[in-house]
Amino acid sequence: MKSTGMIRKLDGLGRIVIPMELRRTLNIFEKDPLEIFTEGERIILKKYKAGQQCQLTGEVSDDNLVIGNGKLVLSRKAALEVLEEIESALSKQ
Structure with a gap:
C-alpha cells in the first residue's frame, strides 16, 4: 500500500x-x-463497481467476465465450471 x-x-x-x-x-x-x-x-x-459480482459465486473482482451482452457476470472459476457443465450436457445429446 x-x-x-x-x-x-x-x-x-x-x-x-x-x-x-x-x-x-x-x-x-x-x-x-x-x-x-x-x-x-x-x-x-x-x-x-456495480454489476461486477459473479452471479454464481458472489465473488467481486475486476477480473470477472461480463458476457451475454452484459446480462451475465461470472468469475473465471465459475465460467470454467459452467463451460464444463455445458460441454457435458451437449455431449449427452
Whole structure:
C-alpha cells in the first residue's frame, strides 16, 4: 500500500474529506459510491463497481467476465465450471 503523506481529521460526524487531487487521480467524482473494507486496523475505501459480482459465486473482482451482452457476470472459476457443465450436457445429446 502506497502512502500519500496526506493526513485528515474526522469531523464531529465521523467524516473525512478526500483531497480533490487524490479524487481526480483515482477518478472518484461527487456522488460516486465507495465500498468500505477493514483489514486489521486499516480502513480501505474502494470505488464501488456495480454489476461486477459473479452471479454464481458472489465473488467481486475486476477480473470477472461480463458476457451475454452484459446480462451475465461470472468469475473465471465459475465460467470454467459452467463451460464444463455445458460441454457435458451437449455431449449427452
